Amino acid sequence: MGAWLNEPLTWGSALILFLWSTVFLLIVLGFVTYAIYYERKVIGWMQLRIGPNRVGPFGLLQTVADIFKLLIKEDTIPRRADRLLFIIAPALAFIPSFTVLAVIPYTEKLYFADLNVGLLYYVALSGITTLAMVLGGWASNNKYALLGGMRSAAQMISYEVPLVISIVGVILLSGSLNLRDIVAAQGGGWFWSWNLFPQIIGFIVFYIAAVSELNRTPFDLPEAESELVAGYHVEYSGFRFAFFMLAEYVYVYAIAALTTVLFLGGWHAPAPFLDFVPGIIWFLLKFAFIVFSLFWIRATFPRVRVDQLMSLGWKVLLPVALLNVFLTALYLELFVK
Amino acid sequence: MFNVNITGEYVVFFIFATIIIGGAVLMISLEKVVHMVISMAAAFLGLAGMYVLLDAEFVAFVQVLIYAGAVSILMIFGIMMTKHNGEAAEPVKPLHETLAVIGALCLFGLLFYAIRASDFQSTAAFHPGEDNTLAIGELLFTGYIVPFELLSILLTVAFIGAIALAKKEAE
Numbered sequence: 001m002g003a004w005l006n007e008p009l010t011w012g013s014a015l016i017l018f019l020w021s022t023v024f025l026l027i028v029l030g031f032v033t034y035a036i037y038y039e040r041k042v043i044g045w046m047q048l049r050i051g052p053n054r055v056g057p058f059g060l061l062q063t064v065a066d067i068f069k070l071l072i073k074e075d076t077i078p079r080r081a082d083r084l085l086f087i088i089a090p091a092l093a094f095i096p097s098f099t100v101l102a103v104i105p106y107t108e109k110l111y112f113a114d115l116n117v118g119l120l121y122y123v124a125l126s127g128i129t130t131l132a133m134v135l136g137g138w139a140s141n142n143k144y145a146l147l148g149g150m151r152s153a154a155q156m157i158s159y160e161v162p163l164v165i166s167i168v169g170v171i172l173l174s175g176s177l178n179l180r181d182i183v184a185a186q187g188g189g190w191f192w193s194w195n196l197f198p199q200i201i202g203f204i205v206f207y208i209a210a211v212s213e214l215n216r217t218p219f220d221l222p223e224a225e226s227e228l229v230a231g232y233h234v235e236y237s238g239f240r241f242a243f244f245m246l247a248e249y250v251y252v253y254a255i256a257a258l259t260t261v262l263f264l265g266g267w268h269a270p271a272p273f274l275d276f277v278p279g280i281i282w283f284l285l286k287f288a289f290i291v292f293s294l295f296w297i298r299a300t301f302p303r304v305r306v307d308q309l310m311s312l313g314w315k316v317l318l319p320v321a322l323l324n325v326f327l328t329a330l331y332l333e334l335f336v337k
Numbered sequence: 338m339f340n341v342n343i344t345g346e347y348v349v350f351f352i353f354a355t356i357i358i359g360g361a362v363l364m365i366s367l368e369k370v371v372h373m374v375i376s377m378a379a380a381f382l383g384l385a386g387m388y389v390l391l392d393a394e395f396v397a398f399v400q401v402l403i404y405a406g407a408v409s410i411l412m413i414f415g416i417m418m419t420k421h422n423g424e425a426a427e428p429v430k431p432l433h434e435t436l437a438v439i440g441a442l443c444l445f446g447l448l449f450y451a452i453r454a455s456d457f458q459s460t461a462a463f464h465p466g467e468d469n470t471l472a473i474g475e476l477l478f479t480g481y482i483v484p485f486e487l488l489s490i491l492l493t494v495a496f497i498g499a500i501a502l503a504k505k506e507a508e
Binding site: 009084116117130146149150154156 | 345369371372375378394395398399401402405406407409410411413414417468469470
């Protein structure tokens with residue numbers, strides 16, 4: 001990709017880049033389809049059920065059927081809703097979720113953008129989705145939707161702070177905001193040179209805050225179905241609802257890829273003698289493990305209360321993340337310089 | 338007079354300029370407060386695009402993070418807590434509006450003439466540097482350390498003040 005990105009833009013290279021991003025979009029949509037299937041299967045097995053097994057062999061076409069159902073459903077807009085905002089909110093939620101994927105490097109050669117401030121780009125754009133959720137909740141003119149929107153705004157703002165501060169340690173160690181440089185700085189042969197071990201506190205804070213940013217159990221308060229019916233998207237149906245769900249699962253992809261890049265060494269093999277396996281395989285293995293762990297957590301944890309959520313974010317995660325920054329800076333000052 | 342050659346940069350500049358001006362105009366003319374905040378967020382995003390065009394990626398994405406993200410969400414959050422019925426439109430004053438339009442056109446004409454007539458001296462080509470994020474960081478912690486520390490103290494004071502006020506109200 002690097003060769004195409006650096007040459008001057010002609011119609012030909014623009015066409016190639018456009019085709020690549022289309023292929024990438026299809027891959028992400030395929031991931032979302034089968035992540036939902038896999039999630040239902042995994043949770044089913046953990047709860048001693050079978051999970052979807054009717055549509056197609058082993059139920060493999062279940063999600064395809066679900067998506068088809070959503071697409072042909074009647075599209076309803078409440079009469080008292082704010083029509084314009086109701087319509088643009090799902091698109092506003094989805095667009096940033098797909099654009100943040102541009103900065104993720106998969107291997108040394110395979111990346112879609114070599115941005116100097118890649119990490120900042122990711123954090124900045126993912127904030128726009130929160131705006132879309134709040135707007136969707138407000139535009140629906142429904143008290144449950146509004147409550148869900150409020151909760152999502154409070155939760156996302158509270159957890160974005162520890163999320164960003166927990167990454168600062170990684171930035172200090174690698175000295176760059178460019179995600180490719182961050183991965184390159186972790187290559188040392190063995191797995192203990194990955195950021196996971198020197199930055200174990202940062203990793204734990206990052207992981208908890210990431211689960212919360214994804215609105216998944218145990219932090220799924222914005223859409224707690226037993227309290228709020230469905231949260232901010234309660235009035236949405238058909239393909240607009242599908243867009244909100246799509247944005248949520250694309251963020252699962254994005255966060256899993258980002259965790260792999262920041263803490264698990266990206267495309268690097270865990271040991272020098274395993275170098276013959278291509279980097280993309282290692283990336284996919286680590287990525288799949290993170291995705292699985294998200295489903296695992298969802299199947300095993302109960303939901304937290306609103307006040308517990310807030311005090312965990314501000315009173316535990318934020319001080320711990322700050323402590324991590326301080327310790328990393330101290331280590332760099334005393335032992336590296 | 339219009340001796341410009343159309344490049345990709347030029348086209349993108351006009352797209353972002355349209356977004357900024359459109360957002361700003363809609364911000365003033367729309368009626369619902371939430372719609373105003375959204376058009377303002379659009380203007381902020383356009384500004385961020387402008388910064389990217391000027392090779393200042395760091396400033397651009399901080400702009401998106403702080404203004405288009407955090408500030409807009411906080412404003413919407415505040416607006417939702419209060420009830421805003423559409424206020425009745427003010428009676429139109431024809432004379433007042435005509436004068437305002439004439440004044441605005443005169444100002445535009447004056448500025449346009451002044452910009453076109455002035456002769457910009459071509460300075461040495463600007464080099465954004467290899468890594469302008471690194472450069473900003475180094476400058477901030479060496480040359481501008483005193484203003485930086487003063488700002489940190491100001492923010493801390495504001496932060497403590499907010500907590501004190503919130504505590505007072507809770508009692």
